[in-house]
Amino acid sequence: MNTAFIGLDYIVDIMHPDGKIARSAAHAAQRDVISKANRALAIAEAKGWLRVLVKVGFDPHYLDQPKQSPMFGRADRFGALKLGEHGTEFHPELKVSGNHLVIVKPRISAFYATGLDAALRANRIERLVVAGVSSSWAVQATARDAHDRDYQVCITEDACAAVDDTEHQTSMKLMSAIAQIITVSEMESL
Template sequence: MSTALIVIDLINDIVHPDGKLARAADAVRESGLIARCNALAARARAAGATVAMVRVAFAPDYSDLPRRSPLFGRAAELGALRDGDWGARFHEQLQIGPRDWIVTKPRVSALFDTDLEARLHAAAIRRVAICGVSTETGVQTTARDAHDRDFEVTVIGDLCASADPLRHRAALEMLATVATVADSGQIDFAAWAGDGPSASPHACAQ
């Protein structure tokens, strides 16, 4: 079964210490998340899997900003997540391959109002593995959305991060109802390419 690795929101405003919404920056730094995502993405590419780098960004005039959203509502006030600005760019340490897909989303889910689902279907991809930030928002929402669109979903728990460790753990526990929750060491893209078994379910405690 063809597989895509979906990496969520490793952009400056969210994961760089100087970002305007960087509540998870410390957790990302302390866990070495970006370097470990790079290593997993390299494994995925080597096995022939697709890598999709996803970022959230709004129009320069914020015309598509959901201003009543508790999550995004203050972005315009802070000058955050504006397409074209440094904050909406991927973190400089994130390694993006020449054939990776770049997906820009205007909401929490990577599948909402983007071309990601169409590209997955066009490439005959039915399995997605998801990592990134934040566990309880971008990762969880994308995973649940992918489940409801009939993809087989794996969430890579040790490659997710949140500003709140309790929310991180709770999100992974809840996601076990709609996805396989696995550690990165369990992910075998080569086996998946041969339609091998998925990673065994494993609740990650990080």
């Protein structure tokens, strides 16, 4: 089955201790999410899967920022999620190579106002293996969107993090109704 690995929001502002809105940084560090994401990317590469890294970000003048959003509405005040700045770079320990598709999204879901679906369809992808930060926002939104677009969805729960373990586990429990919850090690047998 044609498969893609999608890593969500492994960026400085969201999951690095120096990030401007890094509510999930401690949980990600505790769960060793970056090394697990690197392992997932290596497995995906060995299997010949399309590898997609997605990051949220806004125009340097915040012209596309949803000012009314409770989540993104104050990003400009903090100077967060500004494309071209350090905060929207991938985590320094994430092993990003030139043969990853990089998607920039302006909202929570990786599908909203991006070319992700077109790229997946161009590669005849049927199954998505999704991971990222945060479990309760980007991962859930992308998994739900993927499900509704008729992709088979797997979530690598150990390469995900949230604000804390309770929020993460609740998210995984909810997603189990529409996605297969797996570990990075279990990617080997897909």
